[in-house]
Every structure is written in structure tokens, then in C-alpha cells.
Amino acid sequence: xxxxxxxxxxxxxTVGAGVVRLLQQNADMITKRAGRPIHVVAVNARDKEKARxxxxxxxxxxxxxxxxxxxxxxxxxxELIGGDEGVAKVAVEKAIQSGKHVVTANKALLAIHxxxxxxxxxxxxxxxxxxxxxxxxxPVVKALTESLAGDRIKQVYGVMNGTCNYIxxxxxxxxxxxxxxxxxxxxxxxxxxxxxxxxxxxxxGHKLALLASIAFGNRVDFRGMDIEGIEQIxxxxxxxxxxxxYRIKLLGIARMSERGLEQRTQPCLVPxxxxxxxxxxxxxxxxLEGEETGQVFLQGAGAGQGPTSTAVLGDLIDIAxxxxxxxxxxxxxSLTKATPVxxxxxxxxxxxxxxLDEPGALAKIAAAFGDAGVSIxxxxxxxxxIDDVSATVLIVTYQTSRQKxxxxxxxxxxxxxxxxxxxxxxxxxx
Amino acid sequence: xxxxxxxxxxxxxTVGAGVVRLLQQNADMITKRAGRPIHVVAVNARDKEKARxxxxxxxxxxxxxxxxxxxxxxxxxxELIGGDEGVAKVAVEKAIQSGKHVVTANKALLAIHxxxxxxxxxxxxxxxxxxxxxxxxxPVVKALTESLAGDRIKQVYGVMNGTCNYIxxxxxxxxxxxxxxxxxxxxxxxxxxxxxxxxxxxxxGHKLALLASIAFGNRVDFRGMDIEGIEQIxxxxxxxxxxxxYRIKLLGIARMSERGLEQRTQPCLVPxxxxxxxxxxxxxxxxLEGEETGQVFLQGAGAGQGPTSTAVLGDLIDIAxxxxxxxxxxxxxSLTKATPVxxxxxxxxxxxxxxLDEPGALAKIAAAFGDAGVSIxxxxxxxxxIDDVSATVLIVTYQTSRQKxxxxxxxxxxxxxxxxxxxxxxxxxx
Numbered sequence: 001x002x003x004x005x006x007x008x009x010x011x012x013x014t015v016g017a018g019v020v021r022l023l024q025q026n027a028d029m030i031t032k033r034a035g036r037p038i039h040v041v042a043v044n045a046r047d048k049e050k051a052r053x054x055x056x057x058x059x060x061x062x063x064x065x066x067x068x069x070x071x072x073x074x075x076x077x078x079e080l081i082g083g084d085e086g087v088a089k090v091a092v093e094k095a096i097q098s099g100k101h102v103v104t105a106n107k108a109l110l111a112i113h114x115x116x117x118x119x120x121x122x123x124x125x126x127x128x129x130x131x132x133x134x135x136x137x138x139p140v141v142k143a144l145t146e147s148l149a150g151d152r153i154k155q156v157y158g159v160m161n162g163t164c165n166y167i168x169x170x171x172x173x174x175x176x177x178x179x180x181x182x183x184x185x186x187x188x189x190x191x192x193x194x195x196x197x198x199x200x201x202x203x204x205g206h207k208l209a210l211l212a213s214i215a216f217g218n219r220v221d222f223r224g225m226d227i228e229g230i231e232q233i234x235x236x237x238x239x240x241x242x243x244x245x246y247r248i249k250l251l252g253i254a255r256m257s258e259r260g261l262e263q264r265t266q267p268c269l270v271p272x273x274x275x276x277x278x279x280x281x282x283x284x285x286x287x288l289e290g291e292e293t294g295q296v297f298l299q300g301a302g303a304g305q306g307p308t309s310t311a312v313l314g315d316l317i318d319i320a321x322x323x324x325x326x327x328x329x330x331x332x333x334s335l336t337k338a339t340p341v342x343x344x345x346x347x348x349x350x351x352x353x354x355x356l357d358e359p360g361a362l363a364k365i366a367a368a369f370g371d372a373g374v375s376i377x378x379x380x381x382x383x384x385x386i387d388d389v390s391a392t393v394l395i396v397t398y399q400t401s402r403q404k405x406x407x408x409x410x411x412x413x414x415x416x417x418x419x420x421x422x423x424x425x426x427x428x429x430x
Numbered sequence: 431x432x433x434x435x436x437x438x439x440x441x442x443x444t445v446g447a448g449v450v451r452l453l454q455q456n457a458d459m460i461t462k463r464a465g466r467p468i469h470v471v472a473v474n475a476r477d478k479e480k481a482r483x484x485x486x487x488x489x490x491x492x493x494x495x496x497x498x499x500x501x502x503x504x505x506x507x508x509e510l511i512g513g514d515e516g517v518a519k520v521a522v523e524k525a526i527q528s529g530k531h532v533v534t535a536n537k538a539l540l541a542i543h544x545x546x547x548x549x550x551x552x553x554x555x556x557x558x559x560x561x562x563x564x565x566x567x568x569p570v571v572k573a574l575t576e577s578l579a580g581d582r583i584k585q586v587y588g589v590m591n592g593t594c595n596y597i598x599x600x601x602x603x604x605x606x607x608x609x610x611x612x613x614x615x616x617x618x619x620x621x622x623x624x625x626x627x628x629x630x631x632x633x634x635g636h637k638l639a640l641l642a643s644i645a646f647g648n649r650v651d652f653r654g655m656d657i658e659g660i661e662q663i664x665x666x667x668x669x670x671x672x673x674x675x676y677r678i679k680l681l682g683i684a685r686m687s688e689r690g691l692e693q694r695t696q697p698c699l700v701p702x703x704x705x706x707x708x709x710x711x712x713x714x715x716x717x718l719e720g721e722e723t724g725q726v727f728l729q730g731a732g733a734g735q736g737p738t739s740t741a742v743l744g745d746l747i748d749i750a751x752x753x754x755x756x757x758x759x760x761x762x763x764s765l766t767k768a769t770p771v772x773x774x775x776x777x778x779x780x781x782x783x784x785x786l787d788e789p790g791a792l793a794k795i796a797a798a799f800g801d802a803g804v805s806i807x808x809x810x811x812x813x814x815x816i817d818d819v820s821a822t823v824l825i826v827t828y829q830t831s832r833q834k835x836x837x838x839x840x841x842x843x844x845x846x847x848x849x850x851x852x853x854x855x856x857x858x859x860x
Binding site: 018022023026029030032033034035131137138139142143146147148149150151152217275278290291292293294295296297298299300301304305306307309310311312313314316317318321322323324325326329330331334 | 452459464561567568569572573578580582705722726734736739743748752753756759
């Protein structure tokens with residue numbers, strides 16, 4: 001039998017415990033497929049006493065992640081601690097400096113420090129893999145880095161935060177408003193310790209930034225991304241969008257044009273009858289669109305122990321098989337600095353507003369759009385309730401620039417014909 | 431700059447010409463991603479004079495595929511000739527013996543001779559890759575061999591022949607019968623020279639056999655597969671299935687159980703509201719279901735120059751990056767001989783028959799099912815046309831064995847209460 005691949009695992013939460021459990025449970029199969037055994041030499045976590053569903057026999061306990069990272073008997077350091085600063089960062093840096101390969105599920109860390117770490121890995125001649133960081137069990141990092149490496153990528157988009165999609169789907173099916181479902185999701189343990197990471201779109205943004213780097217050969221640029229969360233989405237918007245044939249999804253989109261890199265993670269209206277429109281609950285979907293390949297859709301579980309641990313194992317088996325690849329699919333030194341494009345492609349907009357029940361109100365609103373150069377594609381005025389002084393108006397514009405929609409909405413506000421906040425959401429005809 | 435990877439390409443049809451064109455067109459990008467250039471040293475095809483959309487400058491012409499296969503200046507032989515015997519087989523064997531890596535899109539060759547070739551490749555210490563052989567631009571071979579290598583696969587299924595799916599979709603949308611759409615597809619050039627490969631389910635069967643080998647670690651066993659084509663499917667069945675909430679798809683399914691390996695490629699009823707049920711026209715979908723990962727859906731273009739060439743490039747870039755992997759994901763010597771299971775999992779059946787308009791006819795039919803131990807889940811008798819002596823009866827059974835459904839259909843026939851052939855189609859609730 002060939003020499004085992006010796007690894008250290010830091011972080012024994014859901015994913016870390018799953019990785020060790022599966023390495024034990026599927027040992028024979030993994031040995032066959034990897035060509036050699038994968039041995040867990042040492043682990044590290046905060047709480048030594050907790051039951052984790054695997055056997056600690058022959059596994060050394062280590063109190064300090066950074067010291068595990070440079071453990072003389074390991075070749076691969078598996079970082080499943082999480083967070084873009086602190087222990088995880090220190091340990092990964094230490095591992096790379098110590099000449100260890102690194103496998104991580106830490107999207108935040110790589111979205112912020114990925115380029116520096118890719119450079120460090122290159123200098124140290126180690127490999128840094130992160131399949132589990134993006135969309136759990138969906139093999140999208142590998143598909144993009146390896147399978148589509150011969151194609152020029154036009155865009156990458158998808159629904160990559162299961163918690164947001166769960167909340168939006170639940171709002172739709174129950175008719176409850178955001179805060180109610182948010183509370184339910186929190187009680188069910190679906191939310192990160194800092195829920196803003198999920199519902200603020202940050203987690204999905206981290207993932208998209210990683211994919212964009214591979215797709216377009218730019219240094220990962222999370223800060224250049226336009227990010228908006230789902231906190232402002234109401235059941236009314238979900239319902240009205242539904243009436244028009246759309247669903248609201250937290251969509252991540254990255255596109256490269258001559259002007260630069262457009263990266264956005266925002267609630268969008270997508271056609272009900274489109275792959276992102278189909279996705280229910282915590283499922284994720286990623287669409288890779290290449291000039292030659294056309295669209296490849298990858299769909300599956302975006303989180304959870306089984307899927308995410310399997311993704312970590314895939315990276316480990318790759319390393320055991322002798323696989324070495326640049327972090328973002330090409331030499332770190334060859335990655336270019338992206339020019340962030342804020343305005344991006346023209347799209348249609350969904351606009352919801354409440355107009356006062358006064359003669360000429362609708363005319364003034366329509367004029368505000370026209371004057372700003374925004375054409376109205378569809379407009380619906382809903383009947384005013386008897387006790388109300390205003391009526392809901394729903395507008396779907398033709399494709400226009402963000403600048404123009406902004407001007408039109410300012411003019412609408414200034415018309416004095418509307419009350420309550422005006423809601424505008426991009427429509428992505430993906 | 432690093433040493434180029436030098437390749438020879440045999441077969442310059444749609445895919446071969448695409449591979450050379452893309453290597454020229456995307457040369458800079460591919461060099462960056464692969465870490466070194468990929469040079470086409472020599473090519474071979476039947477017709478030297480044909481225009482193929484790429485430059486022949488610096489490319490040697492070779493009249494004989496087998497001699498190209500052992501060309502001293504190449505490291506990789508790319509076989510895009512096709513066919514499970516003849517030139518393609520001889521050339522691939524020659525390449526392996528000569529210590530060349532092989533990349534091929536030839537599903538027929540590998541489905542029949544894959545195990546012997548995997549053994550030969552192992553002996554010669556070369557790598558034999560075939561992403562383009564299964565589902566064109568969908569990176570399913572890699573996903574299964576690498577990404578899900580840590581998981582125990584429960585089943586693999588999908589719609590993997592675009593031509594069949596095109597015909598079935600067109601029958602549905604136009605109301606025309608099989609032969610009409612078949613003729614249209616042939617005129618459009620959608621069919622293989624031997625159309626039986628497509629409509630007989632053989633091509634889809636070849637692909638499934640390759641995936642099954644990777645998924646379950648068995649020697650590729652095309653001959654152990656149950657194969658049935660779409661030639662017998664009528665518009666009436668498509669319509670009646672539609673009435674019951676199903677679509678008819680040529681579905682490939684491979685499952686491993688304690689009894690052995692079940693592999694089938696057959697027309698099946700699948701729920702309209704399921705991923706295989708959504709797939710239109712020439713699109714392919716493959717679903718990988720792992721114990722831990724759950725279901726991963728991969729969807730995209732199953733054929734065409736762009737997608738298939740990109741798949742070949744993915745394999746080439748892997749090799750350029752230093753990737754070596756066993757053909758079916760583990761040492762050929764460790765692949766087991768599968769025990770083919772003909773009967774497989776119990777499923778529900780769709781049965782269409784025409785019963786004579788005689789008192790007691792339906793009772794006798796129902797008794798025939800009951801006596802064979804098959805329970806009827808849903809039954810519809812359609813009104814008899816005025817000039818007809820028989821009426822259509824549609825039956826959906828509960829899950830049952832193939833043996834029992836066979837017995838019940840024999841009894842139905844023997845009842846003397848039916849005319850015209852009896853149609854029975856498996857229902858796969860995927």
C-alpha cells in the first residue's frame with residue numbers, strides 16, 4: 001500500500017466532524033479511489049469533550065490551531081474554523097509558511113485575503129483548495145477551474161445562500177413577512193452567529209467573488225462588489241412579482257465586459273420559469289456560461305454536513321492523487337486587478353409605489369419616468385382600499401441604466417404624489 | 431515559459447476541428463490556465479482538403495491515425511474518430527502502447543473496451559480521459575470521479591441523448607408521430623450515421639455504462655445493461671402520460687444494490703415537475719446521488735462543437751497541469767466484476783391497452799392484474815369512438831416487480847378482451 005496522506009483538521013463543527021467521520025466510515029473506498037489512505041493525524045477544536053460522531057482513536061488532540069497548522073507530521077491542513085480574521089487566518093498563513101497544503105471551506109477568509117494567500121501558496125509551492133467554500137456539495141469550483149478552463153466565461157450567476165432562499169421561499173408559501181420567517185429561521189439554527197452575513201448578502205457575495213476570480217482571471221475583489229441583502233423584501237413584493245411571472249431571489253451575478261468587472265449580489269426578480277426561479281428552500285444553483293459551452297447548470301445542496309464534508313474530501317482526494325493547481329486556476333502573479341463596474345448591464349426594473357388618490361397623480365408619475373428617459377413596459381394600478389388614501393402602482397420598466405432609474409425615482413419622490421417608501425428591484429432575465 | 435504539451439488530433443469532424451480551433455483562438459488564456467502552451471503537432475482526418483475553421487500552419491498532416499498515435503513528438507493522442515472498432519480502436523491501443531496519454535470523446539469504444547484499455551493505460555503509466563464522451567459540455571465525468579470521490583454513490587441517472595430528447599419533445603409539441611419527427615431529425619443531421627445508436631438507446635447506454643463504472647467501481651459492463659429505444663413511443667402515449675402528470679423521457683439509470691448492478695436505458699414516465707421532466711430538446715441532464723451529498727443536478731448542452739470541444743480541452747488542460755488519474759477513478763485491477771441485476775427496483779407501470787366494448791371486459795382486465803399480484807393505482811377508460819369496437823384504457827399500477835407486470839400483461843392478452851398491442855412503460859419517480 002502507498003504512503004498515507006497525513007492531515008490535520010482544525011474546527012470540528014458540523015463540517016469538520018463530518019470530514020473525520022467520513023474518512024473513517026468510507027476509509028476503504030477512499031483509499032481505493034485516492035490510491036492511498038488519508039489519515040487524520042491530529043485535530044483541533046474549542047471543546048475537547050463534545051461527542052462528534054467519530055472515533056478519536058489514534059488521533060492526536062491539539063489545543064492550538066496554529067500549532068496544528070505547522071505540525072511536523074501533517075502534509076495537509078484542513079481549516080474548518082471559519083471567519084475572515086483571527087484564528088483561521090493565522091492558522092492558514094502558518095500552514096502555508098510551513099509548506100502544508102491547505103483545504104478550507106472558509107469563503108470569508110478567501111474573499112478578503114484570497115489573493116495574498118494564493119501568492120503565499122505559490123511561493124511555498126503548496127496547493128490551497130476551497131471547493132467546500134462555494135455552494136456546499138455542488139462541485140462548482142472544480143467545474144469552473146478545470147472543466148471549463150478551455151472556454152472564455154461570459155458570466156457566472158446563481159443562488160448561493162440557502163438561508164436567504166429558505167426565507168424567501170417560506171415568505172412566499174406562508175404569506176408571512178420577512179421578520180417572522182427570519183425569527184423562525186434563527187430558531188431553527190439556520191442563521192450564522194452574525195445573521196447579517198446571510199441576510200445581508202455578504203456570504204453569497206463572498207462565494208461569488210471567488211467564482212469571479214476563477215472565471216475572469218482577476219484578483220478576488222469582494223470589496224468591488226455591489227451587495228444588498230433581503231431585509232427589505234416584503235411579502236407584498238413577492239406576491240406582486242409573482243403576479244407578473246417572477247420570483248424574488250438573492251441572485252449573485254458576475255460578468256466581465258470591456259469596461260470591467262460587474263459583480264453584484266442583490267435581490268432580483270427572475271422569471272418563475274428559469275433555473276434560478278425554480279430553486280426552493282435551501283437548495284443552491286450556479287450557472288456557468290461560457291462562449292463555447294453555453295450554459296451549464298449545477299444544482300444541489302448548498303450546505304449541511306454531508307454535502308460540505310464531501311466537497312472537502314474531494315479536495316483531499318485530489319491532493320492525495322497528486323493534484324496541484326493554482327488557487328484561482330492560474331498563477332497568482334498573472335491575475336489582473338479588476339476594474340469594478342458599478343453600473344453594469346442595463347436591465348428592466350420592478351418599481352412598486354403608492355400614489356395618492358388625486359387627479360393627475362398617475363400622469364405625474366408616468367411623466368417622471370419619461371422625463372428621466374425610462375420607458376414603462378407594464379403598469380398596473382391596484383384598486384385602493386376603502387380606508388386608504390393611496391393606491392399601489394406596479395411598474396415594470398424597459399431595460400435601462402441604474403443612473404436613469406435613480407433619476408426617475410428621485411423625480412417620482414419629488415412629485416409629491418407618492419407616500420411610503422418606493423421599492424425598486426432589478427429584473428434579471430436569466 | 432514552460433515546455434508546451436504536444437498533442438496529436440485524429441478526427442477533424444465537428445469536435446476535432448473545434449478542439450484545434452479553440453486551442454488556436456484561446457491560446458493565451460489556455461497557456462495561462464494550463465501553466466504552459468498546448469501545441470497541436472499533427473492531425474489526421476479522412477479528407478485533407480476540407481476547410482475546418484482553423485489554421486494548418488505549423489501543423490503536420492498525417493494520413494494514418496495509428497501512426498499519428500505513436501508519433502514521436504506527441505505526448506497526448508486525442509481520438510475524435512468515433513466507433514467501437516476499426517481505426518479508433520487500433521489507434522488508441524497504439525497510443526497507449528507507445529506511452530502516450532489519450533483523450534477521447536468515444537463513448538462506444540470505452541463502453542465496450544474500456545476495461546481492457548484502462549488496464550493497458552495502467553500498465554503503460556499513461557492517463558486515459560473521456561469527459562467529452564458523456565453529456566458533451568456537462569462536466570459529469572469529473573464531478574463523479576473527483577468531486578464526489580469521498581461519497582458512496584447511490585444512483586446515477588439522467589437524460590443523456592439529445593437526439594432522443596429532441597424527438598420526444600418535438601412529438602409532444604407538434605402532435606406528430608415518431609416516424610415524422612424521426613425523418614425531420616434525420617434531415618436536420620441530428621442523427622448518427624446509424625440512427626439505431628441514438629433512437630435505439632445505445633448511445634445513452636454507452637454513456638451510462640461509463641458513469642456506472644466510476645460510481646460503483648465495477649468494470650464497465652455495457653452488455654449487462656437493459657436497453658430499449660424510443661421507436662415504439664407514440665404521440666398517444668406522450669399525450670396520455672401528460673394527462674397523468676408525466677413526460678416520457680429516454681432515461682438512463684444505474685443503481686447498485688446488494689443483489690448487484692442495475693443498469694437500464696429505457697423510455698420512462700417521469701414526473702413533469704422533476705429535473706428530468708423539465709429537460710427540453712437536445713439538453714442533457716445528469717443527476718448524481720450520493721449518500722452524503724444528496725442529489726447533484728448537472729444540466730447543459732449534451733452535444734455540439736463548443737460544449738464537446740471544451741470538454742476535450744478540459745482533459746487536455748488537466749494533463750498539461752500534471753494531472754494523472756485512473757481511467758475509472760481507481761486502479762483498473764481494483765474494479766470488480768458487476769453482477770447484472772435484470773429485475774431491479776420495483777416501480778409503478780403505465781399500461782395502455784384497448785379493450786373490446788363487451789360486458790365484463792374491464793372486470794376481466796382488472797382481474798388479470800389482481801391475479802398476478804399487481805395493484806391498480808389509477809385507471810381511466812376513455813370514451814369509445816362511434817366507429818370503433820374498442821376503448822382505450824389507461825392503467826397506472828402501484829410499484830411492482832417486472833416479473834409480476836409481465837405475468838399480468840400475459841393474462842390480459844389471454845383474456846381475449848383486448849386488441850392491438852399493449853403498451854407498458856416504467857414510471858421512475860425520480
